[in-house]
Amino acid sequence: MKKADLFWNEDTPISKSFDEGYFSSHGGLEESSYVFLNGNNLPNSWEEKQVFCIGESGFGTGLNFLNVLKLYDECKKKPKELYFISVEKEPLSLEDLKKAHSFFPEISKYAKKLYHKYPPLSEGLHFLNFGSVKLILCFGDIKDVFSNLTCKVNAWFLDGFSPSKNPDMWDEQTLKLIKNLSAKNATLATFSVARVLRDNLNKVGFTWEKSKGFANKKHMLKATLTSHEATFKKPWFAPPNPTKERKAIILGAGIAGASLAYKLAQRGWEIDIIDKEKEAGSGGSGNHCGAVTPLITLPQIELGQMYERAFLQAVDFYKGLGIGEFKGLKHYAYDKTYLKRWEAWAKRGSEIFSLCEDKIGKYFQVHQGGYLQPFRACRDLVNGHENIKFYGDCEIKSFTYEGGIYEVKTSKKTFQAPVLIVALGVESEKFLNSHSWNLQKIRGQVSFLDEAVKTEQPLCAKGYICPYIDGRQVIGATYIKDDECLQVRAEDNEQNLANVKEFLSCKSEYDPKKLEGRVSYRCSNSDRFPLIGAVGDVEFYKSEYKALPWKKHKPHLFKKAKYLPNLFISTAHGSRGLVSSILGANIITAMLEDLPIPLEESLLHALHPERFTIRRLQRQEVW
Structure with a gap:
């Protein structure tokens, strides 16, 4: 994924790819309020809604999002929850974001919230939780992103570089995708009045009108969706109807x-949660300690992409509740499969993890990886x-x-x-x-050591070893299908020791027959x-x-x-x-x-x- 390459004209960032500024030199925030907020009749449009969703066609410096965050914070009549969905093909680095925002002190407190949550610059969807406001920030091509979302947008900010510089963002195909992601009677506002845009809005079912433009621009556009019927690429996977x-x-x-x-x-919601065990977290989620890490596959593999999204959402969730420690995690490329993945990522690059090497071997340094006590x-x-x-x-x-x-x-x-x-x-x-579903029952045994390895990070190879916590250092875990034995077995302790031998300098000191452990069952499928x-x-x-x-x-x-x-x-x-x-x-x-x-x-x-x-x-x- 290409990152934004900028140069600066005084206080205005300019894209080298499109040779155009990210916001008006006459006032970025003023333009945002005039064109996009007023153009969508905000905040009036959201006053009677429980949930309101804004869609944006170019995140850029995030100025529109921060302006919305400020408006939401200052409004007394507002929805309980606000979603802001945006796409960016060439995302800015955190450093460039900070420089761009430095010229707008009135949004500094909101900008700091964004910096704290700003995701790694990795292609795909990032879900950022700001409490009552949620930002779904998607890095990638607009058509790829908008053809791959599930949402109902109430108001659109059709932003981005002008149609003459970036025609793909304004063509009929993109507007069809916008229509399909829209709620009934969705509104749209944009600074552009290009003929091709007006024609395409007509074709897909938006009714538009010109109004006075911002600063030295003669006109801008406001539009309303008058024809709407959602379609599904795969109706057999269409989402269920919501419930009241x-x-x-x-x-x-x-x-x-849980x-x-x-x-x-x-x-x-009122929740009754029922379990056959006396306490929550007593089955497969009952281990003393567990690593929090994505599954690292070759790039562009759907399974790996899903786990990357899940990992980032999980870390945000646990951190928000003060659950666990997230000081990083090392995952070693211990066999040919993982070495192949390491080499592929070394060529491609990632902001989720760094590619490193030490005396043990090559490894992925997972930046936000960590551990927690699942039962707790x-x-x-x-x-x-x-x-x-x-x-x-x-x-x-x-x-x-x-x-x-x-x-x-x-x-x-x-x-x-x-x-x-x-x-x-x-x-x-x-x-x-x-x-x-042909669910598979997988027996897993972990073993308990004294503090055998001093580490603040989980270490993973064929097996894993977690940091020492509450009198135990957990190593594991075996992976055996259709094994109903609930007893801790010496041979499984021995296997666990062998699987973390890279990290243990004193393996011979441990007698597998004397080690304590725990057995539980994972559930998986084909x-x-x-x-x-x-x-x-x-x-x-x-x-x-x-x-x-x-x-x-x-x-x-x-x-x-x-x-x-x-x-x-x-x-x-x-x-x-x-x-x-x-x-x-x-x-x-x-x-x-x-x-x-x-x-x-x-x-x-x-x-x-x-x-x-x-x-x-x-x-x-x-x-």
Whole structure:
């Protein structure tokens, strides 16, 4: 990804690529307010909304975002939540942002918030949480980005370099994408009145009018969307309809269930979270310590991209709650596969991690990597909000759905709520017996050492070793399918020691037979992506999409997906559940409340619970 290359004309940054300034020399903030805020009738337009979404076609220096942040802060009548979605093909470095903002002292306190959250300059979607304001900042080509979002924008800031300098940003294809991402009666404002822009607005269904331009510009444009019908590239993966309900039952109090419970409780939901164990975080999320790290694949691999997004969202979530330590993490390229990945990233470059080498070997220095105590995190989350009620030691027996209400029977009592979320790991498939996801039960054993290695960062190779905390240093973990043994085994301790031998100078001092440890089970599946989202109506899928093998390139022929009412799942998080579970919580929260989804659509489809149903239909299987 190309980064912005600038030169300066006094206090105005100029793009070398487009030979044009990022904002008006007559006043950047004044232009932003006149064209984009006034042009979209802000703040009046958002006063009656619970959630309001702004879309922008060029983030640039972030001046429009900071101006909106300032306006939102100063307004008394405003939505409870504001989303600002922006795209930038050539993002500015943090240093250039700071220089550009230095000329606008009136936004300095808001700029500092942006600096604290400003993401690594890596291609893709970045979800930045500023409390009531959320910024979805996407680095990449505008067409690639806008064809890969799930949102409903109320007001558009059509910004960026002029049509004569950057025609791709203003063409009919881009405006069609903008239309498809728009809410009903969305508005649009821009400084440009170019004929090609006016013609393209007409073609896609916007009604426009000229008004007086800013400073020495004669005119600007204001537009309103008058024709709107959302289309789906893959209707079988279309998002579910949102709900107006505010009460849910969550089955499973591991990190997937606990983080989702906390997210929903923050938004005013009443949550009953149920687990068969006495305390939250007693199963796969019950380890003494765990590393927080992305899965590093070759560049441009969807699985790696998904884990990169999940990792950054998870770090932001945990840091915001004071959970864990994030001083970095070292992941060594311990075999040919990881060496190949290291070499590929060395050529490409990354701001998520640095490519380093020491006496042990080549490694990825993951800048925001870290560790936390999963069992403690789960308990802090379920006890962290008054709207959450945790029920432990409840064996889940069955559930029914009737009259808009789910009834879940357990060994202790019966629970009722209009929304049901399943986060039961490998038991999810047994519970939802209408579905076959081929979930895999993976036995993992960790071993406990005294402080064998002094480190503030987790060290990862074939195995991992976490920093010493609360009297233990955790190493692990084994990975064995379909092994039901719950006892700590000496041979697994021995394997764990062998897998971190690079870091231990005193391996021979440890007797595997005497080491303590812990056994738990991860849940995974064949494609290594978690299952996150609404649970589909399988009979509808079988009937509606049986012609997919012949008509998959004609999505307009198919109806939008049908789901079981208000039933969601978050499971199969595998070895990196500490990161993907937070992404799952963000996605399901967004689906329930009709919010912009903080993940690219292509990656969202890769997580879709019915992807295996679609694959079966494409293979013409009968079941």
